[in-house]
Amino acid sequence: MLPGAAIPLYARVKALILRNIGDGTWPRDRRLPSEHDLVALTGASRMTVHRALRELTHAGVLHRVQGVGTFVAAPMARSGLIEIEDIAQEIRRRGAVHGSRVLLLDRVEAPGEVMSAFGEPGCRRPFHSVLVHSEDGTPVQHEERYVDPELAPDYGRQDFSARTPFDYLIEAVPLTEFEHVISAVAASPAIAAALDLPQGAPCLRLDRRTWSGARIATVNRLTYAGERCRLATRRVVSTS
Known part of the structure; x- marks a missing residue:
């Protein structure tokens, strides 16, 4: 059975797996016990065990072989240049189901920080949208976006539960340049609630x-649950 009743059960299952990996009980390339055996070991439900395994697989700690089992992955450190890509496409490419929940879609007076980010001549009343994106039902990204209404006048009339803001904007506005700033942050109360995390949990924030x-067409803040995301890219280096 698992200690730590104040911690969500799936997180305790993950902690048990990580502890066994960390102390060498389950070394690299070792096949983990089956989900059935993990249910018996932890006292958690099959659904809870499956969620823990899925999140650790997405984090690169485990890798799953269809019809064979789940294995401890080799240690991984992946980072690099970040491209602009639709999160829905990323999730579907992994064979998972993308979902989105619209928390806000309105036109607002721009806060000072947003006005500064838009620069001159500025955008005083941009569209403001807030969404939560999920992968197989697990929230993975909190998206906050301000959009210049002169460039995307129909933004406020879109159904972003059916298509992502990215998908709409890439079609409606000819984007010519982008800027990324990446920060490690702690989950605020609002982010923690949206992403189903403990307050203060580590997150990765991408300001775009x-x-x-x-x-400037858009000012965006994308916040990822730290334990549920990896950033990676691959480039061909020209020697000419």
Whole structure:
């Protein structure tokens, strides 16, 4: 059975697996006990064990072989340049189901920080959207976006539960440039609630601005649950 009743059960299952990996009980390339055996070992439900295994697989700690089992993955450190890509496409490419929940879609007076981010001539009343994206039902990204209404006048009339803001904007606005700033942050109360995390849990924040010609089109803040994301890229290096 698992100690720590104040911690969500799936997190305690994950902690048990990580502890066994860390102390060498389950070394690299070792096949883990089956889900059935983990249910018996932990006292958790099959669904809870499956969630713990899925999240550790997405984090690169485990890897699953269809019809064979789940194995301890080799240690991994992956980082690199970040490209602009639709999160729905990323999730579907992994063979998972993307979902989105719209928390806010309105036109607002821009806060000072957002006004500064838009630069001159600025955008005083942008569209403001807030969504939570999920993978197989688990929330993975909190997306907050401010959009220049002169460049995307129909943004406020879109159904972003059916298509992502990225998918709409890449079609509606010719984007010519982007800027990324990446930070490690602790989950605020609002982010923790949206992503089903403990308050203060580690998160990765991607602040993004996009341009259409000389004008800033969007100011975005994408916050990822730290234990549920990896950032990676691959480039061909030119020697010419």
